[in-house]
Amino acid sequence: MILIHCPYCDEKRAELEFAYAGEAHIARPLDPSALSDEEWETYLFIRNNPRGRHHERWRHAHGCGRFFNAVRDTVTDKFETTYKAGEPRK
C-alpha cells in the first residue's frame, strides 16, 4: 500500500485514505459551446498513457477532502511529488 503525501495536510498517509481522480491539468474549457466536436472529444476522452512520469489527480477523500496533483512514475509506481491544485505543472 503506497504512502501518499497530501500537500494540504502536509502528511504522508496510507493509500486507503485517497481516491484516484484521473489525469491532471486537463482544464474544463471556459466556453464548451465554442468547441468543435473533435476538440470536445479530445477534452472529454483523450488521455495520455505515459510509461514513466504521469501527472494525475488524487483526492484526500478520507482526510481533508481536497483534490491535489501528483507526479507518479507508472513503471516504478513511485510518487515523485505532490502539489496543490492550481499550482503549475511540475
Add this chain to the structure above:
Amino acid sequence: MTGYRLPTGGRINRAAPLTFSFDGTSFAGFEGDTLASALLASGVKLFGRSFKYHRPRGLVGSGSEEPNALISVTRGPGRFTPNLRATNVDLYQGMEATSQNRWPSLKFDFGAINDRLGMFFPAGFYNKTFMWPRSFWEKLYEPAIRRMAGLGQAPTDVDPDHYAATYAHCDVLIIGAGPAGIDAALEAAATNKRIILIDEQDELGGGALSDPTLWPWLERSLKALAASPNVQVLARTTAFGYFHDNFIGAVERFTDHLPGIPHGPREKLWRIRAAEVILAQGAIERPLVFEGNDTPGVMLASAAKVFALRYGVAVGQSVALMASHDSGWNDAFAMAGAGVGIAAIIDVRDVVNEALLTKANGLGINVRLGHSVIGVRGRLGVKAISVARNDGTAVSDITCDALLMAGGWTPTVHLWSHSKGSLAWRDDLGAFVPDVPNENVRCVGACAGTWNFGAGVVVDVLPTPKDPARLKAFVDFQNDVTAKDIKLAVREGFRSIEHIKRYTTNGMATDQGKTSNLNGLQIASTALNKPVTDIGLTTFRPPYTPQTFGALAGHAKGALFQPTRKTNIDSWAEEQGAVFELVAQWRRARYFPKAGEDMLAAVNRECRMVRSSVGIFDASTLGKIEVVGPDAAEFLNRMYTNPWKALEPGRCRYGLLLKEDGFITDDGVSARLAPDRFHLTTTTGGAARVLNLMEDYLQTEWPDLNVWLTSTSEHYAVIALQGPNARKVLEPLVEGIDLSAEAFPHMAIREGTICGIPTRLFRVSFTGELGYEINVPSAYGRTLWERIMAEGARYDITPYGTETMHVLRAEKGFIIVGQDTDGTVTPFDAGLDWAVGKKKADFVGKRSLARPDIVAPGRKQLVGLLTDDPNMVLEEGAQIVADPNQPVPMKMIGHVTSSYWSETLGRSIAMALVEGGHSKMGQDIFVPMPGKTHVAKVSSMMFYDAEGARLNV
C-alpha cells in the same frame, strides 16, 4: 529409506511423547517434532502422490520448500485444512492427518496409471489436447482431470474459527531469524530503534537449529533479544508479501500447533510498515536432475541433516550422497557424527577440496569423483542406486535406502523480488542474488549470496549414458515437470522463460518453484544455447507460501463484512415485522406484511391506502447536501441542467445532474431556503458520488466561487406523508406553517415546528398524491413517526416500504436513476427534455448533448410498455425484440427496466429502454421470456393522472 529415531540428539523433547494418526494408522512422536520428522522416524517413506502422474513421492525438503509432502489435517467440521506441507506442521497430541491425491490408498493408487501412460503427458499437454470442442472441456475433460490430478479436497463447511488483524509500525523489520537475522537484530537492538523480528518456524534459529555447536550462542542471543524492550519477536509468523513503501503482510499462527479445539483467534494478519527492512531469509538447497530423482528416499542433503541434528531422525540406515557442491559433504559428515550410516559420496566433479577427501577417508566413506547417479531402484522407496562415470562407463550399483542431493544453493529472493529489487546473476554461485534495492531494504546472510557452504559446480542434468528422450528426471516435483518437458518446449519454439514456465507449468505449483526455478532455467539455457542472463527469471508474486483465506478476510465476514446503515426509524419497522432490503449500505423496509399476506398482497394494500387515504414512508436514506454561500445559486446553475438562479426562497425544483459526457448520473428535488442556502437531495446510493463530483468542480474548475458543501444525509430523518389525507394528518401537529394549498403549494418548502421539533417541511411528491416530506433532526425520527402514526390512525394511516414506493412512482412515470438509466441515458433519452434549461449557456454535460452520437437517431429511449395480457408482469431485465420470428441470435432492441403489477390500474405496467422508443408509440414490441414470447405496446410512461390533478389540491 527406512528412517528411524537416533538414540540421542536433536531438539525434540523425548520426555514428552505424542501419538497421532496418518491415514488412520496410529504413530508416535515427540514434542518438538513436525509431522514429517515424526513419520520419518516411524519408518514412513511415502508421503504423497504427484499431481499429474500420481507417482509415489517422499520428502524432499525439511521446511517451506517441500514440494511433495502435502497433507491434510482435520480437527472437526469446518476445521479441515488441505495442502499443508508436512515439514511445516508442528505435531500435537491426537493430530489426525491424511495424505492427498490418491485413491483408494497411498500405496495402491489407481491414478498411477497416468504414470504408465506418461508418454502422453508432455509439455503443453493440456493446451494441445483439450482445446476443442469447448463443451467437452467443461463437461468431460475438466471434471475428469480434477478427479485424477490435483491437490487436497477443498473444505466444504463454514470455517468456525476467527481471525485477528492488526497494524504495526517499526524502525527495523527483520524477516528470518537464522544466524544472520539474529545478528542483525542484536545489532539493531543496541540502538533505540523499534524492532520487529519475525520467523516462520516454531523456534527461532533457522539453520542454527541443526548445528548443535551453535546452540549455546543461540540461547544467549535469544535471551538478549527477549531482554531488549525495543525488540518484538514473532515466531510462527510468515511474511508472505512485500508491498509498496515497506509495507509487509505477515500471518501469525496461534492455534494450529495446539491439541483439541483451542480458544482464541486461529491466526492474525499483521500489516507492518517499516522504515527499514532487513531480509534474512536464507537459501534453499537445489536438487539434482537425474533419472529417478523423485523416488521416495531421494532428498536434499541439507534436509537430511536437519532431520538428523534438529529432530534426531536418521533418514535411512544406509545413506548415499550425490553432490555437485561441498555443502553436501559437510552435511554427510555432520550426519555421520550423529550416528547416521553413510554408504557413499558420489560427486560429479573430478576434483574436490583435499580436506573433504581426507575427512571422508577418515570416516571410512566410499567416495566416487567424476561420477553421477544414473538410476534409482525401488518404486515406493530407494533400494539401490546405479552410478556411472561421467563418460557413461563403469556402471555399478550401490545399495542404500536413501539418497541425498547437494546441487548448490538458491538464495531466497522472493520478498526482495516482491519489493521490485533487481537481481544480479553470479556465475560462481549459479544463482541470482539481490542487486539494486527499490525500497529501503537490504539482504543479509545466505539470501544475499554470502555463505560459508563451500564451493560447487552448476549442472543442469547429470551426465548419463541413457537416452535423454526417455529420461524421467524431474525438475518440478509438485507439477511433475521433467527436463525433457523443458527441452520440448524449447524445441517447439518457446524462447522466453515466462512462456516456458506457463507451457510446462514449471514453477507454477503451490511452492512457486522454490526448488525448481533455477534448475529449469539452467536446462532452458543449455537448450537455447544462451546464457541464463539472456533468458531471465520468472516473476515472484505474493504469497511466499499459501495462506488461509480466513487470515486475509480477518474480521470482515458475516455481519462485519460491511456496516449496515440504519435510520432512526428502522427499529420501529423491525418491531412491525417489516421485510427489509439493502439499498447501497442502507437497510430499508421493503414492505410491511400483515398476517397471511405475501409481498404482492401487502404491496397492493399499501398502494390502495396511499391512493385512497394516506401512507407514511421512511425516506431518511435520501442523500442530502447543504449548499451555502453567496455563489450557491450560480454553482447549482452550473452543475444542474435546469436554471436555479431565479428560484425563489421557499420553492423547490427537480434537479437533473449529468456528468460531462451528457449522461444522467443523479437526480433529486432541492429547495432554496434563503438566497445563499440550498437543501439538496440526491438518490440514496448517489450521495457520496454527487458530493465528490460537486467538490471536484468547486475545488478545481471554479475555485473562485464562494460556496460550501456539507453532507447532511445523516443529520435529518425524513418522513414522507403521501395521500389525499396527508394534509389533514399534519394540520394538528404543525406550528408556524400555513398548510393551505394557497399558502403552501406543491414544490415548496417551509420551516417551522412539528410536535415541537424544528422541521424543514417539503411539499413534494414521488407518488403523484398530495404529499409532504418532513425533515427533522435524525434523533427525533422515530418519536415523530409514532406521533404521526397516532394522529393518522383515524385515516387508517398505512406504513409502506420501498416496493410500494417503486410501484407508485412507476404509475406516474418517475424514473429511478440507476434502474431506469444505466450511465448511457441522456435527458432526451429519458424523456426529461423539460428539465434541461434550453437558454442556459453552459452546465455540466451540456456540450456533450450536441455530440454526433448523442443526437443520432436510433438511440435507446425510455418508454412505457403495456402488455397485451394485462395480467402479465414482465421480468425486469428481459430483452426486447422487434421481430419474434427471427432466427437466434435475435437482434435486441432494448430491455425492460421496471415492471410491476399496478393495483391502482388493475393491470401490469412496465418501463423499458427501446431503440427509437419515442417514435414507436402505439407499436407492438416483443419480449421473449422462458416459455413464451409476450406482446406489448409502447406507451407513455405517465400511466396515471397524467394531468397531475391529484397533486395540486
